[in-house]
Amino acid sequence: MSYFRVEKLVKKFGGLTAVDEVTFEVGKGEIFGLIGPNGSGKTTTFNMISGVYPPTSGKVVYRDREIQGMKSHRICHLGVGRTFQVVKPLGRMTVLDNVIAASFSRVNSMREARGAALRTVEFCGLAPVREVLARSLPIAGRKRLEIARAMATRPELLLLDETAAGLNPTELVEAIELIRKIRENGTTIVIIEHIMHVIMTISDRIHAINFGQTIAEGTPKEVAANQAVIEAYLGTDYA
Amino acid sequence: MKKNLYQLILPAVLALLPMAVKSEYFLHLMILFLLWVVIGSSWNILAGYTGQVSFGHAAFFGVGAYTAGLLFQHLQVSPWWGMALGGIVAMLIGLPFGAICFPLRGAYFALASLALGEGIRHIATVAEGFTGGMMGIMIMPTFTSKAPYYYIALGLAVLSVLSIRAIINSKPGYYFVSIREDQDAAASLGIDTTLYKNISLSISAFWTGMAGALYMNYMGFIDPNVVFSLHDYSVMAILVAIVGGVGTIYGPAVGAFIMVAFQEFFRTGFFGLFDYLGKATGSPAFTALSGAVRQAHVLGFGILVIVVILYLPNGVVGDWEKIKRNVFRINPAG
Numbered sequence: 252m253s254y255f256r257v258e259k260l261v262k263k264f265g266g267l268t269a270v271d272e273v274t275f276e277v278g279k280g281e282i283f284g285l286i287g288p289n290g291s292g293k294t295t296t297f298n299m300i301s302g303v304y305p306p307t308s309g310k311v312v313y314r315d316r317e318i319q320g321m322k323s324h325r326i327c328h329l330g331v332g333r334t335f336q337v338v339k340p341l342g343r344m345t346v347l348d349n350v351i352a353a354s355f356s357r358v359n360s361m362r363e364a365r366g367a368a369l370r371t372v373e374f375c376g377l378a379p380v381r382e383v384l385a386r387s388l389p390i391a392g393r394k395r396l397e398i399a400r401a402m403a404t405r406p407e408l409l410l411l412d413e414t415a416a417g418l419n420p421t422e423l424v425e426a427i428e429l430i431r432k433i434r435e436n437g438t439t440i441v442i443i444e445h446i447m448h449v450i451m452t453i454s455d456r457i458h459a460i461n462f463g464q465t466i467a468e469g470t471p472k473e474v475a476a477n478q479a480v481i482e483a484y485l486g487t488d489y490a
Numbered sequence: 491m492k493k494n495l496y497q498l499i500l501p502a503v504l505a506l507l508p509m510a511v512k513s514e515y516f517l518h519l520m521i522l523f524l525l526w527v528v529i530g531s532s533w534n535i536l537a538g539y540t541g542q543v544s545f546g547h548a549a550f551f552g553v554g555a556y557t558a559g560l561l562f563q564h565l566q567v568s569p570w571w572g573m574a575l576g577g578i579v580a581m582l583i584g585l586p587f588g589a590i591c592f593p594l595r596g597a598y599f600a601l602a603s604l605a606l607g608e609g610i611r612h613i614a615t616v617a618e619g620f621t622g623g624m625m626g627i628m629i630m631p632t633f634t635s636k637a638p639y640y641y642i643a644l645g646l647a648v649l650s651v652l653s654i655r656a657i658i659n660s661k662p663g664y665y666f667v668s669i670r671e672d673q674d675a676a677a678s679l680g681i682d683t684t685l686y687k688n689i690s691l692s693i694s695a696f697w698t699g700m701a702g703a704l705y706m707n708y709m710g711f712i713d714p715n716v717v718f719s720l721h722d723y724s725v726m727a728i729l730v731a732i733v734g735g736v737g738t739i740y741g742p743a744v745g746a747f748i749m750v751a752f753q754e755f756f757r758t759g760f761f762g763l764f765d766y767l768g769k770a771t772g773s774p775a776f777t778a779l780s781g782a783v784r785q786a787h788v789l790g791f792g793i794l795v796i797v798v799i800l801y802l803p804n805g806v807v808g809d810w811e812k813i814k815r816n817v818f819r820i821n822p823a824g
Contacts, residue, residue, distance in 0.1 A: 301678060302677075322677070323678055324677050324682045324683070327677075327680035328680050333678050335674070335675065339672045339674055340671075340675075341668050341671035341675060341676075342671055344667060344668070344671060348664065348667075351664055352667070352679060352681075353680075355661045355664055356680030361659065361661070364661070400675075400679060401678070403679075404680055
């Protein structure tokens with residue numbers, strides 16, 4: 252059986268079908284890219300996987316277990332972590348406290364949680380700012396904090412939602428490094444990204460959607476050459 | 491080192507106070523202060539740390555008081571047993587209420603808490619056969635001296651503040667603050683937000699109920715308008731925390747001291763200043779002013795809160811550094 256898959260996932264908001272029968276499979280240890288123009292339903296797909304809201308229909312299967320419709324906190328405990336595209340720092344807590352709060356999902360004592368959080372903060376390169384209030388971090392730091400917090404819940408499957416958006420070229424290189432490091436740790440990653448350079452470099456396979464529907468899937472090379480993908484991004488006039 | 495010294499001196503002063511000060515009136519004020527430490531800290535763990543603002547803490551206070559009073563009246567159980575039970579009954583009132591409100595977000599909990607407080611007040615008024623209605627409940631105080639009550643109130647205040655401090659510095663505390671800061675992020679970190687909001691409410695209701703039961707024991711008389719009072723308890727709990735510092739461990743204790751002192755300041759006509767002036771000058775204007783001031787404490791609270799929100803938005807404890815800098819001219823850098 253597959254490690255993780257979504258089957259005919261549908262989400263309707265009133266009359267709008269945001270995600271329409273999207274199906275894909277992710278293998279263990281893979282970096283799987285999810286691309287599509289703005290409003291194509293990528294984040295909605297993530298929200299259904301991570302339990303922010305249930306799908307209208309369809310299945311989310313993680314390690315042979317259907318998790319669609321479960322509450323976010325239970326999905327987290329099953330080993331699925333996520334970051335938010337619109338970053339959600341716990342503003343009036345320090346960076347370290349943000350990560351400690353996340354570490355408590357796996358341990359109960361303060362000592363263990365702090366120890367685990369210190370390691371995660373170090374791993375994600377946030378050690379120099381660990382005593383800073385999360386709300387005073389610049390955007391690159393906030394994106395990193397999103398990753399650090401998700402990592403502190405010790406996910407086996409990590410959903411990264413546009414963690415590279417808004418970063419400058421130096422920060423981009425660092426972000427790519429960090430994502431690779433996370434994969435080397437044995438974490439499977441599904442990543443949404445608009446920056447083609449990032450998604451094309453790190454993904455093993457890419458799934459493209461437009462208006463909620465699948466338009467292509469394959470290796471980065473195959474997807475980049477796909478006519479439907481080019482049309483979706485550039486419009487039929489320029490494709 | 492300096493901090494440890496304070497931590498030794500303050501409890502010692504509080505413990506020895508009834509031996510040094512024989513004034514019953516002063517001890518009465520101290521007991522009120524200690525009760526407000528408990529109520530303010532309880533409100534604070536729910537609203538200040540977990541972000542669930544309650545406008546109905548009078549419900550928990552009153553239910554605690556009535557539990558102690560009714561147990562004595564109907565079953566002749568010592569109201570001291572009622573103290574332990576008062577907290578538990580308040581918690582039980584809170585649970586179904588939290589279970590209904592907490593899956594929702596936004597202002598629902600705040601609005602429903604207002605309704606809870608007022609609703610229970612009406613029930614206590616109408617259910618005359620059980621509660622005695624507007625006649626209230628009267629019990630004979632156990633002690634004639636105020637000192638024993640002082641020590642019990644002190645014990646309750648210390649226990650509640652220390653236990654809340656321990657909770658805040660552990661897993662539930664981190665979860666409470668995470669929920670306050672961002673519920674979606676909290677849920678994504680494996681936090682069962684509904685469960686932890688309920689835990690916070692239970693702790694808050696428990697200590698408030700204990701304070702209510704102690705009030706019954708101490709005052710010997712309660713009626714629905716006294717213990718379920720919206721402005722005397724529900725709103726006062728909020729003011730105590732705001733003045734002292736919402737979301738700080740010791741803020742409500744400091745706020746309790748300020749508010750009790752402030753209330754007494756007005757209630758006595760600026761500690762008898764106007765009466766004295768009236769007598770000294772023989773002018774009826776001062777006597778009239780004295781009467782007006784005595785009734786103006788609510789107005790005084792309003793002004794105090796506006797001043798605090800304008801200049802110390804994080805309360806006295808939350809903005810302590812700012813106070814040190816601007817009032818005492820202490821510059822940490824220089």
